[in-house]
Amino acid sequence: MFAPGTYAGRREALRREIKSGIAVFPGNTEAAFNYPANTYHFRQDSTFSYFFGLNQPDLAGIIDFDSGAELLFGNDVDMDDIIWMGPQPSMADRGKLVGIDRTAPLQGFGDYIAEALNKGRKVHFLPPYRGETRIQLWTLLGIPVAEQKAAASVELIKAVVKLRSIKSAEEIAEIEKMVDVAYLMHTTAMKMAHPGIVEQEIAGTIEGIALANAGPVSFPVILSVNGQTLHNHYHGNTLSEGRMMVVDAGCESEESLYSSDITRTVPVGGKFNERQRGIYEIVLNANLKAIAAIKPGIPYREVHLLAAKTIADGLKALGLMKGDTQAAVEAGAHALFFPHGLGHMMGMDVHDMENLGENYVGYDEEITRASQFGTAFLRLGRRLQPGFVLTVEPGIYFIPALIDQWKAEGKFTEFINYEKVETYKDFGGIRIEDDVLVTETGNRVLGRPIPKTVAEIEAIMKK
Amino acid sequence: MFAPGTYAGRREALRREIKSGIAVFPGNTEAAFNYPANTYHFRQDSTFSYFFGLNQPDLAGIIDFDSGAELLFGNDVDMDDIIWMGPQPSMADRGKLVGIDRTAPLQGFGDYIAEALNKGRKVHFLPPYRGETRIQLWTLLGIPVAEQKAAASVELIKAVVKLRSIKSAEEIAEIEKMVDVAYLMHTTAMKMAHPGIVEQEIAGTIEGIALANAGPVSFPVILSVNGQTLHNHYHGNTLSEGRMMVVDAGCESEESLYSSDITRTVPVGGKFNERQRGIYEIVLNANLKAIAAIKPGIPYREVHLLAAKTIADGLKALGLMKGDTQAAVEAGAHALFFPHGLGHMMGMDVHDMENLGENYVGYDEEITRASQFGTAFLRLGRRLQPGFVLTVEPGIYFIPALIDQWKAEGKFTEFINYEKVETYKDFGGIRIEDDVLVTETGNRVLGRPIPKTVAEIEAIMKK
Incomplete structure (x- = not known):
């Protein structure tokens, strides 16, 4: 208290x-x-x-x-x-x-x-x-x-x-403590991610770390080799070589309730293959570019669209998308791969104040919620102010049911190379998420840095 | 399923x-x-x-x-x-x-x-x-x-x-699996119970073991050096030499919901002192005698009173109680030290079917709930039948506020040696609990045996 x-x-x-x-x-x-x-x-x-x-x-x-x-x-x-x-x-x-x-x-x-x-x-x-x-x-x-x-x-x-x-210094300190516990949770998960282990063993262990060091998890642990399912709470799969494990997990303080919310995605066994590395670098680039853009006054929807554009550019370079990527993002074609928002406010609630109404928290008279599939799921669109704490969590997913549906409808054939996309239907998904404070002059990523680059992840998983 | x-x-x-x-x-x-x-x-x-x-x-x-x-x-x-x-x-x-x-x-x-x-x-x-x-x-x-x-x-x-x-063989098998996970939870807690560690570290770790190996805890973990508080969910104390740690914890199957519910009490640091051993052996004796009495047809209230009598006899031998222990138990004087019931039904609910009404589950036309303080808290009083699964959980506690109240009221001065009891007010409490199946001919303690005797506990804590 x-x-x-x-x-x-x-x-x-x-x-x-x-x-x-x-x-x-x-x-x-x-x-x-x-x-x-x-x-x-x-x-x-x-x-x-x-x-x-x-x-x-x-x-x-x-x-x-x-x-x-x-x-x-x-x-x-x-x-x-x-x-x-x-x-x-x-x-x-x-x-x-x-x-x-x-x-x-x-x-x-x-x-x-x-x-x-x-x-x-x-x-x-x-x-x-x-x-x-x-x-x-x-x-x-x-x-x-x-x-x-x-x-x-x-x-x-x-x-x-x-x-x-607007978070005070003492509130920010609480959130940083929770990110530090999330560091333990995520690095432990990385070290456990060997072929043959069942997801539940890892998910339970990191929830135990939250409980032992902070308090309850701030939301049910998402941990899956089927990262293409955005909020996957089924933990019955056995990890196998060639899959990636998405872990989206944080904790909250037993006493103050302030939370953390971090996502990391790692290759089972500890070594990225070429296809994994290709997609991973795109998501990482979107995460880093979005963070770099965060500063007072910028509408967060603009940051979201910057991440979407970064993803579309990256996918075009890999041959999964095509055409004018700016036009593709405006039309919403990127949402086949990135069907959710870039992030949300956080604080005592991991989606801060969501019970009061998302539009009161994330939007205002100036910037109202978009209706386009994908961006419509963005919880925070309004201009950022010093003291906001928010998540930055771009992702790329290959969701077979959604791919089949869009393909059957002939949707965005000018932007999406369905033939190539078909070859990624067994890929899964990747998301990378950090907790970021908007400062007077820009931003600060909160807490102890958690391995994020390919090199950092491969290094910690080798231990 | x-x-x-x-x-x-x-x-x-x-x-x-x-x-x-x-x-x-x-x-x-x-x-x-x-x-x-x-x-x-x-x-x-x-x-x-x-x-x-x-x-x-x-x-x-x-x-x-x-x-x-x-x-x-x-x-x-x-x-x-x-x-x-x-x-x-x-x-x-x-x-x-x-x-x-x-x-x-x-x-x-x-x-x-x-x-x-x-x-x-x-x-x-x-x-x-x-x-x-x-x-x-x-x-x-x-x-x-x-x-x-x-x-x-x-x-x-x-x-x-x-x-x-009445539990079927497949239900009993599920319960036994959960006791086996409780074995891991309790032996881990025992090994962690060193002076200087904070209760939360142990409580969180064993909840993580439940989550990783079975499912959620079957009830909020009770883990405390203040065992005299029966359902203590505060985990902020630091373990210190001379205290005992009560751990009352179990888990339930994620899928089938069947549960376990086990209590062990161990000396911080791994070695019982003489005073701790004295009380511990009484509780253990009550636990063992009660289990030995379990068989079809016996009213569980009778087993409860047998445990109460065993406790009163033991406390009299230590000089904490006095007089005719049979009369003391009939009058309810033992409830200063053992103020709760011996146990309850268990199954998919750790207090099985408690939402349907305790009296429908634990009592019937023949045996109705007692009103006397202590025995009134007994959740199961009726005659046992083959297929019942129940807990056996006697305990001895030194609850300062209750001692002060009874002493001030001059309650049961013929049975309680308040002068001696005063010297135990810093003791805490001890409870020992197992999960027991009523069989056709008697009973069977379910699951992998968890260290319970003084020797077994000291041996596992030494490792």
Whole structure:
């Protein structure tokens, strides 16, 4: 946890953004795994944690914009709780940790809301993403589940996005620590990537490294010799010579929740063959060119399209694409190989604030989301500002089902050499991802550098 | 997964138990971690898995007791799904895996229920334990969340408990595999338990072993030098000489969901001191005596009380208790040191079927739950039957807050030597737990034996 003043300062900043009404922040409850008492690893709501810091279930906060009051709700423990969970700080003591002196039992949360509603005051809330929170809002606010997303406060969403988008030095330090743990995860995976091992052994081991050194993985580990499947959580394949292993994995701090999100792709056995090296160098070039372009003021969609153009140029040199690559990217032909966005904001959420709405986080009045297949999946398009932390993750994939579909439709035959593409249908995919801070003058790749060039990867895998 | 006939046989057995109406089995949905698209490791509902085998989100099943129809609902994937998740079997093919030929899109689940309700037919459902399922039942059945538990079908609960309580040879084999992985988890923890290491390093490492070799942990790892806290999930302490480390951990099969649940307690650094050995031998004796008593027909509460008596006798020999130990156990005085139950059923859930209601699983018309502190926490009290799998987990704890309370209240001064107990307030706690199958003639401890005697533990920790 940060100092109490950090949380007080954030709440004060929010109070400057919103003029009236109250904002309600239900913290997360425990999430049942297979029965009520057997729960998943507790994960606090990120926005609750941003303003109220505490990492326990069944808490709630209110900020009253009219009176300036800041309240924290939660129940003190009893003897049964002590026997099963050990002694716990009182709610009053918890409040002090985050600069709040008005604490009350959880029942007070509903009471405060009921009184506000009775007086016809505006009650700001954020879109819920868990069933338990939806039921809580239904009960406390009387808004049916299906209407809650639309009834969420756009004013509060925009204010929270504005604050959370700009990372402070202490937040950046937390993210860097998590990248350093990701270094351990990824280099361990590289060293384990020998023919004959099953994916699950590696995936489980690196999740264990996250848990032992930081906290939970920041998202389910993606680890596959079938990298052409973008979010592949099936870990049952046996590694074999000639395949590449994509590992997209990061962790988050148990306490502060800040995360990392790194992807590396390596040849099983440790040595790139010529075809692998050819595609790999294109993706690496796209990653490096995109990073070099990151600076305040540039729209991230422009960086995305620069990466797409770099990929198209590289594929043209290999004979997989053809024609005018600028025109190909404008038309969206590159998306056969690079069907996703270049990256996204990150912070306490690995896709930062995605629960508040991707378009509020990644777009604005000036730059709205594109509808073209591929670029439409770009989560961050707007102009970059100092303090943003984002991912840069270009990739090239050979997705048999998509290739078959486009070929059958005769799509972009002027840009795509389907005959050659057919010979790559057994290739898989490659993605290379780093976490990057936008600085006042340009950018900085965060954390301990993780082997990325062909030479660096072959060197660490040889050990 | 088992063969299609296994699931068909289970459904047929259920149809023999219930005469009319339909039973609805909503499979689990993905559970959001910090935003909708970032989910926890998917966990199927155990009862759904028992009857319908499939381990994917957003499925549902119906068994129609009047017509005998068995239906499986779920949506086939589209191209976007294939890009992100890879090719998936069709619902028709999934149905074949579990012996079902009537499959339909998920929408059909609600339609079938609506038609049954319209005709005034009985709709049996089990008590929900996730917010998403509660909302689904509210929507489909029109039963408000607060009323669902009471409206759940006792007939269906009892029938499911009857079937799931008796484990087949193939189920037992799955549980044994999970105990074998728990062997790796626990022996690794033992070897790591040196002064200076932080609990989290060990806890994370053994969770990684579960993930790499089996699947998720079957419940959040309990690992602490403060073993007196029964379910201690705080892993921030540094191990130091003179403390004992309690590790209560198991794993479950990624595919079949069957679980293990093992506890071992070891001295930090690998050598028991005299005081530790004294308490340890009592707990071990209670564990062994309880196991020896397990056989068909014996009420498990009797085994629990035998363990309690063994503990009281041992503590009396050390001067911590006094007087007539039989009377002490009858009065509940042992619960100062052993405040929980001896064990519980296990299977696909580590507390098997706990979501259906502990009293339906562990008690019956003959043997109902006790109200006395300590024994009231016993989850399984009824007579044992061949095919039951259960845990045997006696423990002795010195819980300062509880000691202070009882002492201040002058509770059981005829049985407890508070003066001596005071000198153990810095001791911590010890628990020893195994997974045991009730056989036709007695019992069998499942899986590869994990070091348990003082000599075995000191030997493995010396390596």
